[in-house]
Amino acid sequence: MKREGIIMMAMLFILSAKSQTSLQKLYPVSFSNVKITDAFWKPKMQTVASATLDACVNYTQNKTGRIRNFENAAKHTGKHEGIYYDDSDVYKAIEAIAYSLKNYPDSELEKNTDQWIEKIAAAQLPDGYLNTYYILTDINKRWSDMEKHEDYCAGHLIEAGIAYYNTTGKGKLLNTAIRFADHIDSVFRLQNKPWVSGHQEIELALMKLYHHTQNKKYLALANWFLEQRGHGYGKGVIWNQWKNPDYCQDGIPVKDQRNITGHAVRAMYLYTGAADVAAVTGDNGYTTAMDAIWNDVVYRHLYITGGIGAQGSNEGFGKPYDLPNGTAYCETCASVGMVFWNQRMNMLSGDAKYIDILERSLYNGALDGLSLSGDRFFYGNPLSSGGNYSRSEWFGTACCPSNIARLVSALGNYIYSTSADGLWINLFVGSNATVALNNEKINMTMETGYPWKGKVKLEIAPDKKKYFDVHIRIPGWLNHPVPGDLYRYESSNTEKPEIHVNGQPFSYKLVNGYAVLSRTWKKGDLITLEIPMKVKRIKSNPAVRQNEGRVALQYGPIVYCVEGESKEYNSKNVILPPGAAIEVKYEPSLLGGINVLHFNAPVVTINEDGLSVSTTNRPVSAIPYYSWNNRGSRDMQVWLPSQIRQIRINE
Numbered sequence: 001m002k003r004e005g006i007i008m009m010a011m012l013f014i015l016s017a018k019s020q021t022s023l024q025k026l027y028p029v030s031f032s033n034v035k036i037t038d039a040f041w042k043p044k045m046q047t048v049a050s051a052t053l054d055a056c057v058n059y060t061q062n063k064t065g066r067i068r069n070f071e072n073a074a075k076h077t078g079k080h081e082g083i084y085y086d087d088s089d090v091y092k093a094i095e096a097i098a099y100s101l102k103n104y105p106d107s108e109l110e111k112n113t114d115q116w117i118e119k120i121a122a123a124q125l126p127d128g129y130l131n132t133y134y135i136l137t138d139i140n141k142r143w144s145d146m147e148k149h150e151d152y153c154a155g156h157l158i159e160a161g162i163a164y165y166n167t168t169g170k171g172k173l174l175n176t177a178i179r180f181a182d183h184i185d186s187v188f189r190l191q192n193k194p195w196v197s198g199h200q201e202i203e204l205a206l207m208k209l210y211h212h213t214q215n216k217k218y219l220a221l222a223n224w225f226l227e228q229r230g231h232g233y234g235k236g237v238i239w240n241q242w243k244n245p246d247y248c249q250d251g252i253p254v255k256d257q258r259n260i261t262g263h264a265v266r267a268m269y270l271y272t273g274a275a276d277v278a279a280v281t282g283d284n285g286y287t288t289a290m291d292a293i294w295n296d297v298v299y300r301h302l303y304i305t306g307g308i309g310a311q312g313s314n315e316g317f318g319k320p321y322d323l324p325n326g327t328a329y330c331e332t333c334a335s336v337g338m339v340f341w342n343q344r345m346n347m348l349s350g351d352a353k354y355i356d357i358l359e360r361s362l363y364n365g366a367l368d369g370l371s372l373s374g375d376r377f378f379y380g381n382p383l384s385s386g387g388n389y390s391r392s393e394w395f396g397t398a399c400c401p402s403n404i405a406r407l408v409s410a411l412g413n414y415i416y417s418t419s420a421d422g423l424w425i426n427l428f429v430g431s432n433a434t435v436a437l438n439n440e441k442i443n444m445t446m447e448t449g450y451p452w453k454g455k456v457k458l459e460i461a462p463d464k465k466k467y468f469d470v471h472i473r474i475p476g477w478l479n480h481p482v483p484g485d486l487y488r489y490e491s492s493n494t495e496k497p498e499i500h501v502n503g504q505p506f507s508y509k510l511v512n513g514y515a516v517l518s519r520t521w522k523k524g525d526l527i528t529l530e531i532p533m534k535v536k537r538i539k540s541n542p543a544v545r546q547n548e549g550r551v552a553l554q555y556g557p558i559v560y561c562v563e564g565e566s567k568e569y570n571s572k573n574v575i576l577p578p579g580a581a582i583e584v585k586y587e588p589s590l591l592g593g594i595n596v597l598h599f600n601a602p603v604v605t606i607n608e609d610g611l612s613v614s615t616t617n618r619p620v621s622a623i624p625y626y627s628w629n630n631r632g633s634r635d636m637q638v639w640l641p642s643q644i645r646q647i648r649i650n651e
């Protein structure tokens, strides 16, 4: 009954969204209609449901004062513990819990979360305001510094409220969130009082609230927040002390922006929200800006891991093509944000290039943030290490753990989409899905060994025979690492996967990166896709001086690295010469089961005189980048020199 109700809700959403002057072409199938059976992802989701959420709960409730802040705020006594934005970690943990409970019901966890929600709701002021930092310090100072994350926390409260309602049917947190959203609307938009969000997030959250409630004031408020930027309205530390409005993308109005600036997570959340608004309002001003900004990110600022934000100083973007490896910031949250934004760009365009980037960030830059055990986290994800960098149990600023938890728990959101003319297969993840296409139900079953094997079997089962298109993404990485010329394969490729329908070769059109299979589909129809899987050697654009003379390895969507073997070699001394033979071997007991790349490599040693060097050929193995630092702290390199003279230490 509950499941049918959710399918009905999803259909209603599709119908209502389509009735606007919409720019939206694709409608992602909600994770609640997708059951993941995948050999790669299902164990990771189980680990998140247990170890990662345990860590989030333990640190939120016991090891830090995040829940105590709400208890104290309800009584208006006691001091605020932690940092002013810590409420957001509670909300993000609840959101992750809500998604995970959908896949893995857990009455204890749900009961504990209900208790948190009681405390959160009790802390809300009569006028709807809710922020434990200002309630416990000086409420008269609320809404005085636009950097203080009050609206950011509100955004995460909204997302958590909707997620928890969708899973449990319990509306207390959602009602709390709505009261806070209404407070913000009445204090700012309705009084025409300027407010520039110092950390964007509320825009995308308000769009979720708009879709959930169908109340247009939340759409208006989301758009209002976007329009506040770039007019010099900012007040607070970013503007008055740092004098750096670009840090939060407030230098010029959003629609005039053409280049990426500032803090990476802020940027990703901003453009995700802008895409959500444009999808409904049809405002081309946002899409024009975002097309240019996306090109700037992907052509000049993107790490091969899909990570973004080269600099720690601003947790964000530096100069074009300046992509240091050892000090690469690449915050986990920024890669999570890349997943959000690129999904929205795909929704607006129907272009697979956005899913290519989404997939790269997901399998590499984002997944690296989480240990295989699920209870250790990277905040930054560098591409080389001297061996002194490890995942942590938690952070003072703890945005990343719950962000990766909510992403993995809701992975089902990114696999399938629908449009007016058919189904879209974006990611290759073993799953069963139920989708509604023009009010008719279609069941889909995908089986695959991706990302280790290229074979994908997709069964399409419409309730009734029906003519429609099935769009299957042909991975862009087959022939180019990424759009643009920031990276290229050492040897050029023109590979095209074979597609069969019911055992017969099927000729397909390739449109915007998707194979389009048009026919009358009936129950039991089977599509098979064979994606050629080979080791790819990647070179950087010469403008990236840090990668000069170096090569990176990729297999399928997975970027590889070499981790040092203490007695055998340090990764910085491993050379990968042109044409080296590389053998791929699946090793089920290593690092959760991975394809390992084996090759013989010259390894540099410094001679006893301390002045000269010699090389010895040794067997070297490369492992998926996301899996490094799971065997203790070791040195690591993604970009390997192809000749001895190009060895440099950890730049």
Ligand SMILES: [Zn+2]
Binding pocket: 331, 332, 333, 334, 379, 398, 399, 400, 401, 403
């Ligand atoms: Zn983070």
